[in-house]
Amino acid sequence: MDGITTVGIDMYALAERLFPICRSITGEGVRRSLRILREYLPLEVREVPSGTPVFDWEVPREWNVRQAWIKGPDGKKIVDFQENNLHLLGYSLPVRRRLSLSELKAHLYSLPEQPEVIPYRTSYYQENWGFCLPHRQLESLPEGEYEVLVDSSLEAGSLAYGEYYLPGETEAEVLFSAHICHPSLANDNLSGISLLTFLARELQKAARRYSYRFLFIPGTIGAICWLARNEEKTRLIRHGLVASLLGDPGGFTYKRSRQGNAWIDRAAEHVLKHQGVPCQVIDFTPYGYDERQFCSPGFNLPVGSLTRSPYGSFPEYHTSADNLSFIRPECLGESFDVYRKIIQVLEGNAVYRNLNPRCEPQLGKRGLYDAIGGASDAKARQLALLWVLNLSDGNHSLLDIAERSGYPFGLIQEVSGLLVEAGLLVKVEDV
Amino acid sequence: MDGITTVGIDMYALAERLFPICRSITGEGVRRSLRILREYLPLEVREVPSGTPVFDWEVPREWNVRQAWIKGPDGKKIVDFQENNLHLLGYSLPVRRRLSLSELKAHLYSLPEQPEVIPYRTSYYQENWGFCLPHRQLESLPEGEYEVLVDSSLEAGSLAYGEYYLPGETEAEVLFSAHICHPSLANDNLSGISLLTFLARELQKAARRYSYRFLFIPGTIGAICWLARNEEKTRLIRHGLVASLLGDPGGFTYKRSRQGNAWIDRAAEHVLKHQGVPCQVIDFTPYGYDERQFCSPGFNLPVGSLTRSPYGSFPEYHTSADNLSFIRPECLGESFDVYRKIIQVLEGNAVYRNLNPRCEPQLGKRGLYDAIGGASDAKARQLALLWVLNLSDGNHSLLDIAERSGYPFGLIQEVSGLLVEAGLLVKVEDV
């Protein structure tokens, strides 16, 4: 069992622990989830009081649910929050009422085109209550009087999020962010939460040029809170990724930052191209996850989004079918591997200078070149050596060279090391 | 019946009135045509005397025709200018001669590959006379003595053209030009003349940021006359289109200005892309209509050419088959609609600034966003709102945003208005 498989299994196990918890943009479910993450990482839990102004927004009241159900005309529970927290419209106000089927239906949400699944719906900023259920069940509800209970509270409290800062050699930062506001949905976003948790653990063990910041935040309002409270710090962010949808078996999707050609964009595209799996790279759009906030024009940070299947593109998305059987350890592990390789590029990218720039140096006398000439099947390593020598004129970084040569960054980096050892190359600057 | 259909019918009716007149680069036919246009628009008729030097050229003598025919060996008219003014080679010198068939044939023009139609031919700058006729007729001419009459005059006079200037809020101009020198050819260019006439009438009624200039000019020499007499004014021209071939059922062809990426080029390409009809956009070439002069290197004006089927690409081109049955009211109307939308882009394009650039503003509290979250089918209008907010950083115009988002300019413009009303956006400058 290789390292990738192992970490995938560990990631999956963490997702299993987090899955049952009812999370939202505020409330105890988020805190319980963060406490679990603290078993893995010494992250800080921040609390932002309800009512705090954050740019154009205000931190909402805190929402908590004790129980919620619908009883049918026969008095039996037909929909129960205890069974699946997706049944309750997120941020439902407390209610206890008897009402007719038609009155009830105004508060029911289903997916006619996917009649077997419970949809995930919320109403954070408009007061409402409601239940979500399979369309097939909704269709079969008999006439009669129903009883509804939402035993929730929506009160002054605070919004909690987790933050883990791992200092490196420099203050320059790489930002990773995962939204933590979704209830029992596995791919969206226990996959992202697990991946960042284990990525942080991996980075703890490594030498780090960059400092790393991991955010486990409620979507939208959490990102806005963090940005409002850390506006000054954003100038240190050199690269960033929003992590989500990383456990399904689909191909990868990298969505570029608003800048479009930032180093993170090039690094992610390069790694995916060489990963040998289906992938697509798409341009920034101002819709999606928290890259919307990080890439708002007043910040315009070099933050992309790296998922497998993109949001809204698969039938399980935002339904009860996005459960633990939809994500797979091996997919989580592969996603982890891609993130790790992107970090390798960011950490390792640098500009070198060929100390022998006029004509090629004689590689053979240094043991860097095959002795028998004439054969035309020069090896990748030899060609990579020649590429590094040819382009290391002070204007090309290793990633530039990897892109232009078509070789993976790892090989370019490795042969650069050999050339430095041989005294033929010197590092000019980190990128 | 919608507005587009109505204007198409009106445009067709104007083309019908103009069709029988024998126009050329000079002569009474042009003046008669301009008098008809004056019933629709208060255009100025300018006269430039023969012999006036205009750049490298000189205004030619004025050509008028009273009658022209060929009589066969039996004394009967076999070709008659009265029946179709295309029969006479444009600018034919006066002649009255008897001559053999072979002598006659040196002055006859036909199209062997289209034996049923009369070709359109001219000889403006080399003295000559001639007749054009269907190849089938030419082939069947018997041996014998023919009589030829061209009762024309080629004398000092003047070149007439029409000009209509419609002032707007600023002196910055949009130039529209149609050539008016072709005899009984419907698509080329009664379609262009009609379209500009009705476009001017439409613009009279509208608020206008730009001033508009409409030229109804003989091809080449007319454009050269206008440019020579208005050299100073050309610095005010911000955008321009040469209008022709706008009544046939073919797809649209936009030919870029010599600049290649002027606003008119982008506006035309954008509108055509969203029009939902077949279209092509081609690069500038120094051949075609009067864009040749407007885009000569000494002027290099941002003037493109927008036709349906391009010149020379359809068999009816420059033949008697380009008649009133070749053009259609609905095609004229659709062309009008495209021109009008391009003007909408030019008039409406501006740079706005997001007043809340750090993170997204809370659209929900302003009624600009759906209340129920979770559904992944965000509406075009909501996405357009997000695009405008995201890119309105002072560096992107509405057309930039429309191009990058893939939404039509009209929608981008509309949501920009909503955002201005909501106090979230402010106009920085017109483009």
Added chain:
Amino acid sequence: MDGITTVGIDMYALAERLFPICRSITGEGVRRSLRILREYLPLEVREVPSGTPVFDWEVPREWNVRQAWIKGPDGKKIVDFQENNLHLLGYSLPVRRRLSLSELKAHLYSLPEQPEVIPYRTSYYQENWGFCLPHRQLESLPEGEYEVLVDSSLEAGSLAYGEYYLPGETEAEVLFSAHICHPSLANDNLSGISLLTFLARELQKAARRYSYRFLFIPGTIGAICWLARNEEKTRLIRHGLVASLLGDPGGFTYKRSRQGNAWIDRAAEHVLKHQGVPCQVIDFTPYGYDERQFCSPGFNLPVGSLTRSPYGSFPEYHTSADNLSFIRPECLGESFDVYRKIIQVLEGNAVYRNLNPRCEPQLGKRGLYDAIGGASDAKARQLALLWVLNLSDGNHSLLDIAERSGYPFGLIQEVSGLLVEAGLLVKVEDV
């Protein structure tokens, strides 16, 4: 028989004379070859003593071979350098030994996937000896005692190369280089040697804006020698081509210079595009022939490589099948034609200015335009005239105009000449 065919036959005849000689990076074979070339061109033969330091390298000892063979267990010669000089591993040390089959096999080279041919192999910089032979023969060798003789010398001497400098109106240079170190291989590189020889003879007869330098040098070490001894002169090199693999019937391959968009890159791509034969244009890679040295980062010269089938892409490459029956006079002639046309572009490229930039000049009155208007099949020559007038604004060279218009450089150059004669155009500067 046209000129191209004639020169192809002459080129082939020269290749025939050079074919039997055993060349290497040093030795008498190179000098004999250069003496033959001196019958065609007054080239200088330079000698660089063994041990001379040249950048990171050192000129190797001189290698000469008197005889070399393997005798089988029965005492008969089974492999003989006299029969084919490819049999001997290049730079084999002297040896006379009796040895078993398995000891012998450690010194034998063959191509299992091409069992009938002798491969070409060398060991310039690691002391070794060996023989090359068809794999089928190697497989059939019986057990027993073999006798091996390599009667070679590897001693202080010198490296010889040929250089021919043809001065032109200016000191600015065009560099042509062919490697001369391969033994009996026809396409690689008697084709390149022959082509440059006859190209130089052609250029001797022509007016030349540029000076031309032709190098006949051993691959790699020869280029390094020349660059080390002529470092100052390289600043005069404006364009260059490495010539090789020019006699096979494959399509052309132009490999761009490291600069990627140098004039030579554009000229070569333009000529090939209009040659009407299969061709490909590929980006620079730091592997191949002596463009590796000319394009090393400390020189970064505008030197591309123009071959037919690229190195390593055809089965005959570096084997005994690359013989005189693999190359063809008509292919050599066609390659010559392409090189000549590229020179025509380099020599003729210039920026002109339209003296009548506002509107088109009246071409008709100067006899440069068809008299009868209306026909839509304007001729290439007329369109080319219009392109030159339109783009000659001081910012476009003739090659720019050829590229943008799609017409071949020759036509653009020809009509420019007509316009200069007509007083409509003036040359601003050579490019």
